[in-house]
Amino acid sequence: IAFLGAWLEARMGRLKFLAFFLLAIMASSAGEFLLEKSAIGLSGALYAMFGALLILRRHDAVIAEMFNDLAVITGLLWMLICLPLTYFDIVPIANIAHFSGLAYGWVAGQALWGTMRWRKPLLMGFCVLHLLLIPAYYFVMHPFWIGRYHWYLATKESTNDVNKKKTHLKNAVELEPGLSQAWYSLALLHAVGGETDQAWKSCLDGLSY
Numbered sequence: 001i002a003f004l005g006a007w008l009e010a011r012m013g014r015l016k017f018l019a020f021f022l023l024a025i026m027a028s029s030a031g032e033f034l035l036e037k038s039a040i041g042l043s044g045a046l047y048a049m050f051g052a053l054l055i056l057r058r059h060d061a062v063i064a065e066m067f068n069d070l071a072v073i074t075g076l077l078w079m080l081i082c083l084p085l086t087y088f089d090i091v092p093i094a095n096i097a098h099f100s101g102l103a104y105g106w107v108a109g110q111a112l113w114g115t116m117r118w119r120k121p122l123l124m125g126f127c128v129l130h131l132l133l134i135p136a137y138y139f140v141m142h143p144f145w146i147g148r149y150h151w152y153l154a155t156k157e158s159t160n161d162v163n164k165k166k167t168h169l170k171n172a173v174e175l176e177p178g179l180s181q182a183w184y185s186l187a188l189l190h191a192v193g194g195e196t197d198q199a200w201k202s203c204l205d206g207l208s209y
Helices: 002-012 014-036 043-056 061-066 069-087 095-113 119-141 147-156 162-175 180-192 196-208
Strands: none
Touching: 002 014, 002 043, 002 061, 014 043, 014 095, 014 119, 043 069, 043 095, 069 095, 095 119, 147 162, 147 180, 162 180, 180 196
């Protein structure tokens, strides 16, 4: 990040580069959070810088010399290697963040330094598309399709509202049957409420997963 960022900051200016970097973090991580549930790190922003440099190197001889073909091939090759590493559970890598970051940086590079005839409409569209980050992050904070989110809601409900807790826990284990603690909490709620059969059923259903 420091290595590639120094080149971009020198050509963007500090404030523009800061805005690009922060927005790249948001744009790349949003896709990861929405589709793959969780992630940590700045590799999405790194690939956004990579994507922007793919365009800048066409118009800047100094960048083209430093960010040469070998560097480009290495970066793209690593991005492809990460796919089987994640698929076979060798290393958990935020691949969606990599690809969405690369796309974000490439479009940003086209908007800033591209020479095609449709550069101005692209720049306008690029700016407008940032508004989509608002609903995207609303759903990041309210991922109703994720079991762990319902488990979280169950822990936050009032202790007097047992029915809401049960509903959230049932949604949690339905969406993610592997949440052993959610099964345990659901069984405990049934047991405390005198529903012994349901408590045992929850225990056995949870164990079956």
